[in-house]
Amino acid sequence: MSTTDFYELAIRCLTNEGTDHDWKELEKFLQKREYRQLYQKLASSFPSEEKNSPQYNLERSLNRLRSGISLDEKRVPTRKKGRIKVLLRGLVAASVAAVIALGTVKYHSGKEDIQSKSEKVAWLKKSAPAGQQVRVLLSDGTQVILNGNSQLRYASNYASQSVRKVFLSGEAFFTVKHNDKKEFEVVTGHVVTRDLGTRFNVEAYAEDSIITVALVDGAIEVSSPVARHLQLKPHQKLTYHASDNSQEVNSFNVAELTGWKDQLLIFHNKPLPVVLEKLSRHYGKPIVFHDSALNQIVLTTQFKQKSLDQVLEVLSYAVGVKFIDKGDSILAVKNNSDRKRNEN
Structure with a gap:
């Protein structure tokens, strides 16, 4: 070529x-x-x-x-x-x-x-609209997949900087082109993730008080107000809670946490509100509810390349919830007919 x-x-x-x-x-x-x-x-x-x-x-x-x-x-x-x-x-x-x-x-x-x-230096921005994913190839060969409602910001002279630094709001999966002479950093609020040659996922939406950094393979170093220069091992996830300035490190399921980039959504023992929030971001349409009874529903399921209508149809049947399209949002309500049937 x-x-x-x-x-x-x-x-x-x-x-x-x-x-x-x-x-x-x-x-x-x-x-x-x-x-x-x-x-x-x-x-x-x-x-x-x-x-x-x-x-x-x-x-x-x-x-x-x-x-x-x-x-x-x-x-x-x-x-x-x-x-x-x-x-x-x-x-x-x-x-x-x-x-x-x-x-x-x-x-x-x-x-x-x-x-x-x-x-000041000029800045470049790449954004993924709600319900869409955007692939970004940085000038050094680093690949980034932005999830919906996410934005990546970096200097126009990014590759020539002593530290290759990008700023993320939202969620992204990084495959970093490692350079021994130039570190790569992802800045998300109070948390900075430094690449040591790796693939990793970062989730840091502005409306959330939680930031997660999950290492798929390789090595990364994470600094937060709680601890500096904490190195993660493959399949370890750091979760930082801004509300009380605490954090913990746990293992995680790679497919469940990073499947979004391959149109795969996996939920394991997740409360229904958490599932609905993930679906809202993935498909770009808010799903709201007012019935506190929905907080008690926990489910395990997965969806591969399904439309929002298909997903909601499965959930409606599985957990007895009715979804009403309000135009700019979807309202989730407990299915009364299902409740009466259970009482009888």
Whole structure:
């Protein structure tokens, strides 16, 4: 594959339009230093969340360019097709190079502006809307999967910093590209997780008073107000409680805790309110209840690639709860007919 192929892959992934196959192919490119450097330059030219920008729409423009040349190609004798294909690849490469040049000039100009005022660095943001997941490939090859209602923030010069630091609000799964000379840190409120070469999950939603850090494999070091530089072993989870400034370390089930990234939801002896909260975040629609009797329901179940309607249908039958769609939310109520049947 050529450099032009690399640019097209990178653009699709940076605009969240890349397929799983695209991500795998891009990861192969990033094994080489020169492509990691190109990716870093390209990433810095994409302003966060500016979907109407020329950069964001570049892939659509390239598609139109390819489409237009394909039409012209049909009208050209066969002996000239090879020349047109070469021209197409040149135009694509030139278009991408122009965007990089514009982005780099814009970035450097902005950086000088900012530094002259307050010595601040520009920040990039990636967000996952409610009910969706977003894959982020950082310029050093680190992969991040953001869960719904989550945001990742990092400096535009992230890869060149002495400590590669990202800030997370929500939940994310990290596969870190380890670098002995540059540490990788995830900052979530009072808790800082430092990578020592690993895959791990962090959950830290702003509305929750609990932060969890779970190590799948490798090694991480976690610092909180309770303890500094605490090293976790694989399959260990640290839970920090901000309400009373306490924490504990326990073992965990990997599939249950990280299955969300593979559309797998597993609940083992979980209270129904906990299950409903997880479902609300996963599907992006609030599920509320007012009946305190629902607090007493505990269940064990799992769902693999099911729609919200399918999940609620199973729960309704299993625990005797009726779910009423209110438009912007779903109300859960105890099924009275089920209650009367049990009393009889």
